[in-house]
Amino acid sequence: MLLARLRREVAGGGTTQTDARADDAWLTAGLQRAQLHEIYAAEAADGTAAIGFAVALALAGGALPVLWVRTEKDERQAGRLHASGLAELGLPPDSIVLVVAADEAALLRVAADAARCTGLGMLLVESRGRAPGLDLTATRRLMLAAEASGVTVLSVRIDAAPVPSAAATRWGVAAMPSVPLEAEAPGLPAFDVESLRRRGGPAGARCRVEWNRETRSFDPCPIQPVAQTALAGAGLPLVAGGAAARDAPASVRRSG
Amino acid sequence: MERLRATRPHLFVGRGESPLAFVETVGNAVRLVALDRSALQAGLKPGLTLADARAQVPELEVFEGDPHADLDWLERLADGCARYTPTVVLRPPDALLLDIAGCTHAFEGERPLAADVEGRLARRGVLARHAFGDTAEVAHALARFAGAPAPDEQRAVRRLPVAALGLDADDGIALTRAGLKTVGDVMARPLATIAARFGEEAAMAVRRLSGDARAPVVARKVAVPVVVERRFAEPVGRTDFALQVIADLVADAATLLEKRGEGGRRWEAKLFRTDGQIQQLRIETGRPTRDPAVLMRLFAERIDGLADPLDPGFGYDLIRLAVVLAERLDTSQLRLEGGESGEGTQAGEVAALVDRLSTRLGRGRVRRFASRDSHIPEQAELMLPAAAPPATGEWPATEPGEPPLRPIYLFDPPQPIDSIAAETPDGPPARFRWRRTVHDVARAEGPERIAGEWWRRHDAAIPTRDYFRVEDQRGRRFWIFRHGLYVETESPRWYVHGLFA
Known part of the structure; x- marks a missing residue:
């Protein structure tokens, strides 16, 4: 049903949304193992989406166990990790080792050390703000370590503008309205992903995906019209009028 | 060989003048298991039900028996006795056997050694009785059932009551009914008849007390740290x-x-x-x-x-x-x-x-998740040092097709938000402000009602939390809750507790 709708969209033209299979290929080709990848969230509020996307990527690539590095400041300000929530994304809490570094310098040291550990599947480096330490030199070091050890390194940079780096790919991730369930309940995690840079390949593709925990894969996710129900009293404009109109069949799931 | 025996190793000895007793629930009855001297003098016996004992001695003070604590205490006493001999044997519930062969020279004899033991124990408030014997069984029996002084050990053993054989209660009664009141009476009979009537164990017990047979002695071993x-x-x-x-x-x-x-x-x-x-x-x-x-x-x-x-x-x-x-x-x-x-x-x-990082950064900085049995979200899981052995715990199972119901980030403590737009009763806010940003709620699900753990706190009513999963216009998903029902609180506050991916 979803595929048919997507095809219809493509036939209608005008969106960047492509065929589901192409979508998936694009994602898997994007994430090569034993490389450094960067995931950017331009705004602090999109940080959770970026982290969720990173976890989903780790699961899609089957890269376990995960060593997760963050700083103490993040732990205080951005909230601590909640294992039950991570488990509901599909990441077993037993396969996570969390390292809370005192500052950015310690974070980099831990990352450099962990990237060399062949037993790990993925190293997730979470940083907020400008993080000047994660520069070209540091990222090249991480890249070399990753290539040697086979660990996939994901650097999630929240609230930061892209800087030159040695990463294989760079993605921009933002939160996206989900496909609602019955009674306007928020649905599966949905991400608005843009390929910002790709070494040796074209970049600039953009797709909207939702994470399917059961199949460990990304499904294409159409843009959802919002603010059409009783809750819409606040009265914001629709995201995109055209898209909303085209997505009208989706509203059968909505109650009342 | 010489043995010593310490009796009734309870911390409570000498607490007060009133008789003391320790009780244990056996079947449906609460029975006395151990008594102090004044309680024994008042005519109480171990095995009596508590109700009967109270009827006889109304001022009886009663404590719950704790065999584990007793054993711990005995172990500590045994540690202390390592000063006398390397071979200390525990005889739970209340006896210690010291093999002091060749260990008496520091005390110039066995009696000064025994006096030293009793003196040290008395300083800790422990009442001890001791006896010397050629074998472990003899010393144990003599210490437990000390009677009138006898010229030598064999005769002292012969004067002991049959209970000193350590048989079960039925056999003891049977021996007494047969007219055999002391160990000496039993020893006077041919062993074969004893064995035929009371079993192999009775014969073996007699042989052990007469010194013909020896039971193996297993000394406790204390591991020396490296x-x-x-x-x-x-x-x-x-x-x-x-x-x-x-x-x-x-x-x-x-x-x-x-x-x-x-x-x-x-x-x-x-x-x-x-x-x-x-x-x-x-x-x-x-x-x-x-x-x-x-x-x-x-x-x-x-x-x-x-x-x-x-x-x-x-x-x-x-x-x-x-x-x-x-x-x-x-x-x-x-x-x-x-x-x-x-x-x-x-x-x-x-x-x-993990070891390398724990050593460098400190134990507490490298962590693993452990689940706890609690329905309060922030208490349901712990972060333990990853260097510690992994904890086993169940994580909640997920329903296929369900979106995540728990956030990936959790704020502890929850962060207050301003609920701006009027909400329906028991519903989520239509608009709220958090960290100086206004979020318009586009989708919501809830409430998921999580009550406080009323069985832990008795002083005040703990407000119930109504949790909602909400998504704002831009697709950011929050886990917010109202602290208190409207019937519980005048104007309940709203908090954001977590963020979804």
Whole structure:
């Protein structure tokens, strides 16, 4: 049903949304193992989406166990990790080792050390703000370590503008309205992903995906019209009028 | 051979004048298990029900019997008795046997030794009775059923009541009914008839008390901690040499541990400087190990992570290495010979990394999740040091097709938000402000009602929380809750507790 709708969209033209299979290929080709990848969230509020996307990527690539590095400041300000929530994304809490570094310098040291550990599947480096330490030199070091050890390194940079780096790919991730369930309940995690840079390949593709925990894969996710129900009293404009109109069949799931 | 026996090792002895008793629930009845002297004088006996005992002695003070604590106490007494002899045998619930053969010279005889034991125990408030005997059984029986003084040991044994044989209650009664009141009476009969009528054990007990047979004595063994040290005739002024010495000591300790089939989990190196200062290096591993290479790498990490570098000053004159915590570790084959050593496997690599990071950053900074049995979200899970052995716990199962119902970030404490737009009763806010940003709620699900743990706090009513999963116009998903129902609180506050992906 979803595929048919997507095809219809493509036939209608005008969106960047492509065929589901192409979508998936694009994602898997994007994430090569034993490389450094960067995931950017331009705004602090999109940080959770970026982290969720990173976890989903780790699961899609089957890269376990995960060593997760963050700083103490993040732990205080951005909230601590909640294992039950991570488990509901599909990441077993037993396969996570969390390292809370005192500052950015310690974070980099831990990352450099962990990237060399062949037993790990993925190293997730979470940083907020400008993080000047994660520069070209540091990222090249991480890249070399990753290539040697086979660990996939994901650097999630929240609230930061892209800087030159040695990463294989760079993605921009933002939160996206989900496909609602019955009674306007928020649905599966949905991400608005843009390929910002790709070494040796074209970049600039953009797709909207939702994470399917059961199949460990990304499904294409159409843009959802919002603010059409009783809750819409606040009265914001629709995201995109055209898209909303085209997505009208989706509203059968909505109650009342 | 001589034996001593300590009786009634309870901390409560000498608490007050009123009779004391310890009780235990046997079947449906609460029965006395142990009594103090005044209670015995009042005519109470172990085995009596508490109700009967109270009827006889209304002022009886009663404590719940705790066999584990008694055993602990006995172990501590046994530790103390190590000053008299290396062979101390526990006879629970209340006896200690000391094999003092060849150990009396320090006390100039057995009687001064026994007096010393009783004196020391009396200072701790323990009432002890002792007896000497040729065998463990004889000493035990004499101490427990001390009667009138007898010219020699054999005759003293013969005067003991049949209960001293240590048979079960029915056999004891049967012996008494048969007219055999003392051990001597039983000994006078041919053993064959005793064995025929009361069983093999009765005959064996008689033979043991008469000294014909001996029961094996199993002395308690206290594991000696592994400590190795090296003293220097001349102070050592170079740090690298000191490190070399630590490496040698680690190798020595590893050999000792290997003999015991153990591996160390916590190691402590102490460097004693000539000027009296002591520098300590502690390392810890997640799994027991005795691999010197791994341990030296950890020590190097530890030295790197020190706030002040190791300063030999005028030199070290003693370096001591102790294995503070050792656990069982069976010998494993070397990888070279086809075995799978812990280092080579994937899990082993991660464990080694965790050890390295814990050593460098501190134990608490490298963590693993552990679940707890609680429905309060922030209390349902713990972060434990990853170096500690992994905790086992169940994680809530997920429904296929359901979106995540718990956030990936959790705020502890929850962060207050301003609910701006009017909401329907018991519904989520239509608009709220958090961190100076206004969020318009587009979709919501809830409430999921989580009540406080009223069985833990009795002083005040704990407000119920109504949780909502909400998504704003831009697709950010929050987990917010209202603290208190409208019937409970006048104007309940709203909080954001977590963020969804």
